[in-house]
Amino acid sequence: MSATDYKFSGWAGYGPESVEGNLKFIDYEPKKFAEDDIDLKILYCGICASDTSTLSEGWGPVGDMWPQVVGHEIVGEVVRVGSETENGIKKGDIVGVGAQCDSCLKCHYCNKDQENYCSGGWTPTYNGKFSRTSQGSKTYGGYANYWRGPSHFAIPIPAGIDPAEAAPLLCGGGTVYSPLVQYGAGKQAKNVGIIGLGGLGHFGVMLATALGAEVTVISHSARKREDAEKLGAKHFLITGDDEAKAFKGHERSLDLIICTSNAPDMNMQAYLSLIRPGGNFILVGIPETGKLPDIPPTALIMGNVHVGGSLIASPQTLKEMLALVAEKKAKSWIQRWPMSKINEAIPSMVAGNARYRYVLVNEENGGKM
Ligand SMILES: NC(=O)c1ccc[n+]([C@@H]2O[C@H](COP(=O)([O-])OP(=O)(O)OC[C@H]3O[C@@H](n4cnc5c(N)ncnc54)[C@H](OP(=O)(O)O)[C@@H]3O)[C@@H](O)[C@H]2O)c1
Ligand SMILES: [Zn+2]
Ligand SMILES: [Zn+2]
Structure with a gap:
């Protein structure tokens, strides 16, 4: 597998004041590429209230997870696949990743399409560390230009759904x-x-x-x-x-x-x-x-x-939901923000202004406002 010609960078929080609109754009080192991983060029990322409760430390101290790049409603274009990539994913596909990016993939629950209740190895898309591969490597979310992680948790977006509207469906x-x-x-x-x-x-x-x-x-x-x-x-x-x-x-x-x-x-x-x-x-x-x-x-x-x-949804449940949304032509109500305006979007979300989900658009990568 050749080395990548792109760098991973994104909007990171350095402490609880980050939720007031103080995220900083940084470069970071993603996990080491495993053969079941993919790399995504990020087009869109929704802003979930869990992002702001994490950044504000409203649920408790984040400790050694600072600095961190949050965002777990990610849609992007696949730019790299490994030899063991799952879900039939190939380069150029548009896929989404939600709040969970890894699990043990072998426990009772993982074997029953309930990876969201995995008994050991549940890995959040941010504010967590990988354990199945690249043990100890921090997870980085979607307020960024690229994302790397296990293809098992990447869900193909059906052609009938606008990828920006699909993003917040993922969490x-x-x-x-x-x-x-x-x-x-x-x-x-x-x-x-x-x-x-x-x-x-x-x-x-x-x-x-x-x-x-x-x-x-x-x-x-x-x-x-x-x-x-x-x-x-x-x-x-x-x-x-x-x-x-x-x-x-x-x-x-x-x-x-x-x-x-x-x-x-x-x-x-x-x-x-x-x-x-x-x-x-x-x-x-x-x-x-x-x-x-x-x-x-x-x-x-x-x-x-x-x-x-109830905790998020398993990859299989996400696939079923997206199929229903495509079939019924149901529309997410979103408001698009250029990702570069993240430090305005976050305080506005906290103030309760979203009707009903803010979606960050990575225009440099081809996301559409
Ligand atoms: N269980 C999980 O797996 C999971 C996954 C994702 C998110 N979450 C959590 O789900 C919650 C909702 O997330 P969200 O992204 O939908 O948030 P959101 O867009 O901010 O919506 C929360 C809604 O709750 C209502 N509300 C009532 N009292 C409130 C109060 N004191 N403060 C804030 N809102 C209040 C408001 O609706 P009205 O104006 O209609 O009253 C508000 O629009 C968050 O706690 C988030 O962390 C859980
Ligand atoms: Zn969420
Ligand atoms: Zn498991």
Whole structure:
């Protein structure tokens, strides 16, 4: 394999103040190329709230991971393949990489298309270190010009989907699609609630609708009602600051709720009252407090309600989601930012301005604004 004639460089955070728009453009050394790896020329990368919670150290100190290049909603063109590249990927293909870039590939879960629950070797696309190959080498994400990593976690983007719109599906979309399918959205779960209309939430509405469910959006304020309806939602509940009052008359109306909000202070008793006996409340939003709001035991017992969580999506689930999006011609709502304006885009995302996902465009590499 010949050496590359390109350099790896990207926008790195050096500390928690980076989330205020202080990322610096640096060169870095990627992992050593393994025969099952690919190199991507990055065209697009979505901005996920997990990027900003990592940069701000909202989930805890990042330690020796500084400096780090975040971004895990990556779409790019394949510019290098190894002799053991998977997924039929060849040079020139457009592929996407989400929040996980490696796993052990041999445990019970990896063998069952559940690499996202791997028992040893789960490697995040940033803020992590490789262990299966290039042990100890840091992972670098998508706010960059090139990406290198295992082809097992690179998903071909179907021709019918705009690659920029595909980017945020790789984390944001998959994270809601996975529990929607697991808990039968559109099948036994006809009535689905989505809490929080942000990046993940808007995909929740779009994908639950595509799966045939009737969707209720549960949002802070009336501001996003019209958007929710355009995305396919049939009902809209405004929590205001008193959820118990807001949900009066809607008790036991939903089979499944996906909670994408990361609010630390939710009135769980009120939210759980919305669920029918036997139904599920699935958390995907991760409050920076690291704690769940209090759940009174009777709210679970009297209502036969199940509370659970879900972590991103496996490569197989991502492929199925992209096939559904292509078939239904479903559209991600994105706003494009030149990657060079990253230090403006990040604070704007933190301020809650995205409608509903910011996508960084690497124009130098041929990404289209
Ligand atoms: N489980 C996983 O695998 C996984 C994967 C990716 C991301 N995540 C997590 O999922 C969460 C959502 O990510 P995202 O990218 O969709 O974020 P986002 O675009 O910022 O959306 C979050 C939404 O939550 C609602 N919200 C309610 N209370 C809030 C509060 N106090 N602060 C902020 N938002 C509040 C808002 O919707 P309304 O205005 O409609 O109320 C907001 O639009 C984050 O915690 C992220 O880290 C988890
Ligand atoms: Zn994410
Ligand atoms: Zn595994």
